[in-house]
Structure formats: C-alpha cells, structure tokens
Amino acid sequence: MRFTPSILGKLVEPINRRRFQTIVDSHDGDAYDKSFKSWDHLMVLIYAxxxxxxxxxxxxxxxxxxxxxHYHLGSDRLSRSTLSDANRRRPIGVFAETFALIANQLDRHMRREGTAMLRLIDSTPIPLGKACGWAKSNGRIRGMKLHVVYGPNSDCPRVLDITDANVNDAQVGRTISIEKGATYVFDKGYCHYGWWTAIATAKAFFVTRPKSNMGLKVLRNRPIKATQGDGFTILDDAEVSLVSKSQCKLPIRLRRLVVERQDGEAIILLTNDLKRSAVEIANLDKGRWQIELLFRWIKQHLKIRKFLGNNDNAIRLQLFAAMIAYALLRIVARACRIAMPILRFTDLVTRCLFERRNIAAIDKPPPVNPRQPKPRPSPNQITFTYE
Known part of the structure; x- marks a missing residue:
C-alpha cells in the first residue's frame, strides 16, 4: 500500500535535510541540546x-x-522544559539561514519570467507585553520590529532583520543586498542619501517619498504624456536636485512627481528612474499596500502576538519560524496547484495537520477504502424501518 504522508509531513518536504544540517553544523546549533536537536525544534515551532x-x-x-x-517527521516527543531551554539557547542564525533557504526556493517556484524585479521594503512593529521588561521603546510601542523585503510578483517575503523597536529603518535598509535592474519602493522612513546613491550606482532604481524638510531645486520640467491613473492624477513631473550642504552625498539625477489622489490629497514622489512614465511610477508607489497586506496576513494567521518565551532569543526564533511556515504554505500551494484562496487553504491545513491525505485534494473528503469490509448487522439486533 502506498504511503501517504501527513499534511504537516508534506508541508515540510521542501526543507532539504542535508542543507539544513549543514546550517546547523556551521552555527554549532546542537551544542547544548543533544536530545532535542535543531530539526526537532524547527518541527515543533512550525507545528506551533x-x-x-x-x-x-x-x-x-x-x-x-x-x-x-513523529517518526515520519524525523522528530520525537516533546518536553516543555526542554523546549524552553532550547528557545533560550539555540543560535538564531540556524532559523534565519533556513528561512533564507526556503525564501530562495519560493522565489524560484513563483518567479514570473519577463516581469521586472520589484522589491517592496517596510517594517512592522511587534508589540511585547510587560513581561518583556528588557524590550526597548520607540515612543509609540515597546517591542521589536520585523523588517521585510517583499517581491510582490513572486509573492516572496525576505526577512532582513529583527531589531529593537527603536532602530531606525534606514539603518536596516543600508544592509540590503542591491540587485542590478531591480526597483525598490519604500516610504520616507528609509531616507539615507548614501544608500540612495548606492542603489543608483548599482544600476537599480528606487521610488520613495521625500521628507518635508528636504530642499529640492527644479532643474527642468518634463512633459506629461498621460495624467490619469487608477485613482490618481499626475499634477507635475520635473527633474530636481538636492539643495543643501548634503548635496555631495546625493550626486545623482532625481525626478519629482506630484500626484493627487481621489480624496484630493497631494503626495510627492522621488525617484532616480528617468525612463518610466509618471503613471507607471505612481502605480509602483500605490502598490506598496501589498506589503501591508502581507503584514496583516501574518499577524492574523500566524502566531506572533503571543510568544512561547519572554526572552529575546525565544521571540526571534518564533518570528523566523512564523516566516518559514508562511513560505512553506506558499511553496506547497504552488507545487500542488491549489486553486482555492490561500486563506482557505491555510485554514484547512491548520485543521488537518496530522491527517494522512492528499494535500492537493485537502478540501475534499478522504476516499473510502474499497477493501474495507462493510459492517454486517447482527441477526440478534433489532432493525428499525422508517416509513
């Protein structure tokens, strides 16, 4: 009889065990927990x-x-004291590199040929309770930040870093590996002239919103071929330069767009892309809402509001496990050609984690085994007939 893995077993199949063990060995991840290895830890946190x-x-x-x-997952029974110790001591790099491995695999599965490389960059706060007295505050929340680079065309999130809440977004942005030809879209929190110059030097592009105190000088106005977009109107398109003592820190040609929304609000966009039309650039900024939908989905359907430990290490491990679970759901949905919405697919997975059934037909009842004998009524049993 053909073996059918559980839903959870099928979900974690994309994780290459050999490459995972290489990551573990490089961080000496099993140094302190001989009986509860890194693989056991990962399986338990994905299940959680x-x-x-x-x-x-x-x-x-x-x-x-x-x-x-547990046997087919390559894991064993769990003791909560052992898990608590592992959450406190296991190196974060084990899960961080595992996520990078899964994210690259997701990108290969879902990349669309011929589409421009678009990267949305943003961060979302992770509030922590009073039990985490060590957490730092940025004036609004006390907790941490989850920084993400998201490719909307491939539906591929990339965790850059998990930092304290008071860490400036631009400080993390400077650590991003810039891809030639890619377009990076981010808000005014990522304002750093040196980083913008590095993006342009790498022959990549950025679209952002300037801060209100950023002085700009108009060099020449550009003709606007089309003014109407989907829910906005282009009011102005001009090439500009920075007017301040910091001009030498941004020695690149810039383009400023003034865009009016349907509600009458006018916003200013700044970019180094001199070829795209004004409507195309405004659409790129409008598309930033997709990363907000990603953050909303993660917070609603993954466990990042309550944590299995109050220490910094445990919270970071759980956040990376959440992103690994997200990527695995996307990979399996793509590989099995799941046609239903991802929200419904996720709900079904959470209800059938240890059922042995075909994940491609998870929304259908399991087939009846034809070899299973039908129950025969006993001759001593009273039979009821409905008329």
Missing part, C-alpha cells in the same frame, strides 16, 4: 505556528498526542 498553540503546556499536549506521526 499552524496549530495556534497558546502556550508551552498546550503545545506539549497537542504535539505528544500525535506521537505516531
């Missing part, structure tokens, strides 16, 4: 993300209740 376990006790009970499936 998808099952919605509220704490260590419920996670332990739910995981151990399905011990008959």
């Amino acid at each position: 993300q998808l099952s919605g376990a509220e704490g260590l006790r419920s996670l332990e009970v739910g995981w151990n209740a399905n011990s008959q499936h």
Whole structure:
C-alpha cells in the first residue's frame, strides 16, 4: 500500500535535510541540546505556528498526542522544559539561514519570467507585553520590529532583520543586498542619501517619498504624456536636485512627481528612474499596500502576538519560524496547484495537520477504502424501518 504522508509531513518536504544540517553544523546549533536537536525544534515551532498553540503546556499536549506521526517527521516527543531551554539557547542564525533557504526556493517556484524585479521594503512593529521588561521603546510601542523585503510578483517575503523597536529603518535598509535592474519602493522612513546613491550606482532604481524638510531645486520640467491613473492624477513631473550642504552625498539625477489622489490629497514622489512614465511610477508607489497586506496576513494567521518565551532569543526564533511556515504554505500551494484562496487553504491545513491525505485534494473528503469490509448487522439486533 502506498504511503501517504501527513499534511504537516508534506508541508515540510521542501526543507532539504542535508542543507539544513549543514546550517546547523556551521552555527554549532546542537551544542547544548543533544536530545532535542535543531530539526526537532524547527518541527515543533512550525507545528506551533499552524496549530495556534497558546502556550508551552498546550503545545506539549497537542504535539505528544500525535506521537505516531513523529517518526515520519524525523522528530520525537516533546518536553516543555526542554523546549524552553532550547528557545533560550539555540543560535538564531540556524532559523534565519533556513528561512533564507526556503525564501530562495519560493522565489524560484513563483518567479514570473519577463516581469521586472520589484522589491517592496517596510517594517512592522511587534508589540511585547510587560513581561518583556528588557524590550526597548520607540515612543509609540515597546517591542521589536520585523523588517521585510517583499517581491510582490513572486509573492516572496525576505526577512532582513529583527531589531529593537527603536532602530531606525534606514539603518536596516543600508544592509540590503542591491540587485542590478531591480526597483525598490519604500516610504520616507528609509531616507539615507548614501544608500540612495548606492542603489543608483548599482544600476537599480528606487521610488520613495521625500521628507518635508528636504530642499529640492527644479532643474527642468518634463512633459506629461498621460495624467490619469487608477485613482490618481499626475499634477507635475520635473527633474530636481538636492539643495543643501548634503548635496555631495546625493550626486545623482532625481525626478519629482506630484500626484493627487481621489480624496484630493497631494503626495510627492522621488525617484532616480528617468525612463518610466509618471503613471507607471505612481502605480509602483500605490502598490506598496501589498506589503501591508502581507503584514496583516501574518499577524492574523500566524502566531506572533503571543510568544512561547519572554526572552529575546525565544521571540526571534518564533518570528523566523512564523516566516518559514508562511513560505512553506506558499511553496506547497504552488507545487500542488491549489486553486482555492490561500486563506482557505491555510485554514484547512491548520485543521488537518496530522491527517494522512492528499494535500492537493485537502478540501475534499478522504476516499473510502474499497477493501474495507462493510459492517454486517447482527441477526440478534433489532432493525428499525422508517416509513
């Protein structure tokens, strides 16, 4: 009889065990936890993300209740004290590099040939409770920040860093590896002239919004071929230069667009792209809402509001596990050609984690085994007839 893996087993198949072990060895990830290895840790935290376990006790009970499936996952039973120790001590780099491995695989699965490389950059706050007294505040929230580079064409998120809440976005932005020919779209929080110059030097492009105190001098006005876009109107298009003592830090040609929205609000866009039309550039900025939808989906369907530990290391591990679970869901949905919306697919996965069924037909009832004998009524059993 052909073996059918559980839904969870099928979900984690894209993780290459050999490459994962190479990552573990490079970080000496199993140095302190010989009985609870990095692979066990990863499986448990992915299960915690998808099952919605509220704490260590419920996670332990739910995981151990399905011990008959652990063998095929390459894992074993769980003790909450062991998990707590691993959350505190296991190197974050193990999960961070594993996510990068999965994200690259997701990008290969979902890349569309001929589409421009578009990268949306933003961060979302992760508020932490009073139990995390060590967490720093940025004046609005006390907690951490999740920084993401997102490719909307391939639906591929890339975690850049998990930082304290008071870390400036531009400081993280400067660590991004710039891809030639790519277009980076971000808000005014990523204002850093040296980084903008590096993007232009690498023959890439950026679209952003300048800060209100940024002095700009108009060099020449550009003709506007089309003024109407989807929900906005182009009011002005001009080439500009920076007017300040910092001009030497931004020695590149810039383009300023003034765009009026349907509600009458006018916004200013700044870019180094001199070839795209004004409408195309305005559409790129409008498309930034897609990364906001990503953040909303993650916060609603993954477990990043309540954590399985109050220390910095445990929270970072859980955030990376959440992003790994997100990427695995996308890879499997693509590989199995799931036609249903990803929200419904995720809901079905969370309800059938340890069921042995075809994940491509997860929305259909399992087939009846024809070899299974039908129950025969006993001659001593009273038979009821409905008329």
